[in-house]
Amino acid sequence: MIRQKRTQKNYTPRSKLKVIQKEWYLNWQLYLLLFLPISYFILFKYVPIYGIQIAFKDFSIIDGVWGSPWVGFKHFITFFTDYRFFNIIGNTFILNIYQLIASFPIPILFALSLNAVNCKGFKKTLQMITYAPHFISTVVMVGMVFIFFSTRTGLFNQLLVGVGFEEVDFIGTASSFRHLYVWSGVWQSIGFNSIIYIATLAGIDPTLHEAAIVDGASKFKRLIHIDLPGIMPTAIVLLILNSGKILNLGFEKVLLMQNDVNMQYSEIIATYVYKTGLKSFIPQFSYSTAIGLFQSLIGLIMIISVNKLSQKFSESSLW
Amino acid sequence: MLKSSINETKGDKVFNIVNYSILFAILVVIAYPLIFIVSASFSDSLALIQGRVWLFPVDFSLDGYKAIVDHRGINMGYLNSFFYMFVGTIVNIVFTVMVAYPLSRQDLRLRKFFTLLIVFTMIFNAGLIPTYMLIRQLGLINSRLVLIIPKAVNAWNVMVTITYFRTSIPKDLLEAARIDGCSDINFLCRIVLPLSKPILAVIGLFYAVTHWNAYFDAMIYLSDKTKFPLQIILRDILIQNQIGTDLAMTADPETLLMRENLALLLKYSLIVVSSIPLMILYPFVQKYFVKGVMVGSVKG
Numbered sequence: 001m002i003r004q005k006r007t008q009k010n011y012t013p014r015s016k017l018k019v020i021q022k023e024w025y026l027n028w029q030l031y032l033l034l035f036l037p038i039s040y041f042i043l044f045k046y047v048p049i050y051g052i053q054i055a056f057k058d059f060s061i062i063d064g065v066w067g068s069p070w071v072g073f074k075h076f077i078t079f080f081t082d083y084r085f086f087n088i089i090g091n092t093f094i095l096n097i098y099q100l101i102a103s104f105p106i107p108i109l110f111a112l113s114l115n116a117v118n119c120k121g122f123k124k125t126l127q128m129i130t131y132a133p134h135f136i137s138t139v140v141m142v143g144m145v146f147i148f149f150s151t152r153t154g155l156f157n158q159l160l161v162g163v164g165f166e167e168v169d170f171i172g173t174a175s176s177f178r179h180l181y182v183w184s185g186v187w188q189s190i191g192f193n194s195i196i197y198i199a200t201l202a203g204i205d206p207t208l209h210e211a212a213i214v215d216g217a218s219k220f221k222r223l224i225h226i227d228l229p230g231i232m233p234t235a236i237v238l239l240i241l242n243s244g245k246i247l248n249l250g251f252e253k254v255l256l257m258q259n260d261v262n263m264q265y266s267e268i269i270a271t272y273v274y275k276t277g278l279k280s281f282i283p284q285f286s287y288s289t290a291i292g293l294f295q296s297l298i299g300l301i302m303i304i305s306v307n308k309l310s311q312k313f314s315e316s317s318l319w
Numbered sequence: 320m321l322k323s324s325i326n327e328t329k330g331d332k333v334f335n336i337v338n339y340s341i342l343f344a345i346l347v348v349i350a351y352p353l354i355f356i357v358s359a360s361f362s363d364s365l366a367l368i369q370g371r372v373w374l375f376p377v378d379f380s381l382d383g384y385k386a387i388v389d390h391r392g393i394n395m396g397y398l399n400s401f402f403y404m405f406v407g408t409i410v411n412i413v414f415t416v417m418v419a420y421p422l423s424r425q426d427l428r429l430r431k432f433f434t435l436l437i438v439f440t441m442i443f444n445a446g447l448i449p450t451y452m453l454i455r456q457l458g459l460i461n462s463r464l465v466l467i468i469p470k471a472v473n474a475w476n477v478m479v480t481i482t483y484f485r486t487s488i489p490k491d492l493l494e495a496a497r498i499d500g501c502s503d504i505n506f507l508c509r510i511v512l513p514l515s516k517p518i519l520a521v522i523g524l525f526y527a528v529t530h531w532n533a534y535f536d537a538m539i540y541l542s543d544k545t546k547f548p549l550q551i552i553l554r555d556i557l558i559q560n561q562i563g564t565d566l567a568m569t570a571d572p573e574t575l576l577m578r579e580n581l582a583l584l585l586k587y588s589l590i591v592v593s594s595i596p597l598m599i600l601y602p603f604v605q606k607y608f609v610k611g612v613m614v615g616s617v618k619g
Contacts, residue, residue: 030421034418041437110345125346137531143586288448289449300442
């Protein structure tokens with residue numbers, strides 16, 4: 001309404017400057033509110049982007065970002081030709097794709113299953129309890145994995161021995177890293193990630209179900225033909241978002257779970273950036289920034305291409 | 320929905336049985352570790368080592384909690400974390416509202432430009448090293464502010480809040496207030512905020528959780544032990560097995576074994592104690608989750 005009134009008033013042609021002046025006069029308080037947060041975004045999100053240029057320079061603290069000499073793609077080439085390159089890239093992709101495959105459909109199935117429950121009390125309890133692990137911090141989560149899967153005192157091994165199996169040293173076995181990482185993540189996120197699907201299911205038109213019941217559709221058939229298509233658009237949007245994050249998901253958790261034994265499976269781009277950039281005795285700022293930039297670019301390309309694919313094959317997309 | 324329970328077919332009954340069994344299995348798998356941790360923390364360390372704790376506490380004891388009370392690092396970390404969470408969350412909420420309200424107003428000329436500016440930061444970031452160099456240049460290294468200022472707003476939460484303001488604050492309200500001579504800031508404080516309690520509760524919880532659980536920033540930016548948040552101390556104890564000087568350091572093998580057992584018990588108690596603040600907060604906000612998450616994640 002307000003907008004309409006103003007355009008009517010401004011119908012007689014005026015100079016652009018006056019329009020802007022008037023806008024400022026009407027909304028100056030809104031711009032005042034915006035000032036601090038927008039400065040935050042510019043300072044902490046855009047100024048570092050300016051710093052990315054050191055990926056193409058030999059950065060030295062004395063010369064600063066601006067004064068250091070340009071070296072082109074030297075650092076990228078160093079990384080691409082490093083003997084660990086394929087191992088690191090492979091780990092990054094395998095870990096994230098494994099995680100995506102395991103943790104994407106399970107909340108959907110859980111939501112569908114929960115939606116078919118008639119008993120309200122059971123439903124509420126189940127939701128309440130399955131959301132709780134989401135609030136456990138990464139540090140505690142990794143600590144729990146270590147405690148539960150340790151030899152001798154670990155609950156899981158005590159169970160194994162109790163049933164008559166041999167003890168397994170999960171933490172000391174390199175190849176179990178991926179499974180521990182992914183399935184502890186599923187355990188932690190199944191409830192919380194299902195919230196959105198549960199909400200979407202609640203929004204499905206009940207007359208669809210009524211009509212199907214009249215036609216004699218079983219509960220299972222209604223789940224497949226009404227509920228599942230009903231949440232597909234939501235699922236696709238979330239899939240796009242997740243695939244964009246594919247390269248920087250769960251960095252902190254990997255770092256915490258990493259040890260000398262599982263390095264062969266657990267070294268990913270993000271942990272490598274951290275180690276070469278900040279943790280080593282001679283920090284290689286430029287090299288590390290180059291690898292980080294490489295990772296961000298792949299993430300950006302992924303999100304754009306998955307979005308394109310989704311536009312082509314279905315109606316839903318992010319933009 | 321129709322009352323289908325009266326005329327359930329055989330297939331529906333089978334479906335129900337299968338469905339309930341699956342859900343019950345999920346419930347057990349998720350709840351059991353949680354219950355076990357709590358029970359273990361109240362048990363005697365010997366019973367724990369011998370594997371006699373399965374569901375309820377065995378040989379009830381508070382040794383683990385006593386060890387926590389005596390541990391200086393944990394106490395200090397706890398206080399520090401409360402400080403970071405409290406101050407940080409207030410800053411977060413104020414900043415989020417300050418940016419989200421103007422951007423929710425359709426009549427703001429530069430709205431689209433500013434929104435794009437924020438959305439872009441969600442899909443592209445500069446990475447670890449350039450951010451670290453900026454923080455260092457700003458002189459924030461080893462200052463308590465480093466855990467608050469660089470995390471003052473979260474773009475995702477801003478988008479959620481914008482959508483909430485746009486969809487649930489009627490435009491007529493603004494007009495009515497304007498006719499009465501109410502300014503924008505006044506309108507925001509007196510009318511919009513009281514109407515937005517659900518979303519403020521949800522993003523407040525999300526921010527609080529982030530602050531309470533954060534460890535990475537503290538790890539790379541802080542070196543002064545008195546400023547460490549709880550998570551850093553948790554990492555030392557839970558993951559790197561560094562219990563602290565007051566528990567280790569002895570040559571007597573029997574005492575050593577006892578201390579080792581106590582160390583395990585301490586871990587369980589520590590998990591409980593470090594999760595308590597959020598577990599208290601969470602049931603109060605839980606009812607708003609669905610709305611909050613829904614508003615934010617899928618547009619339209």
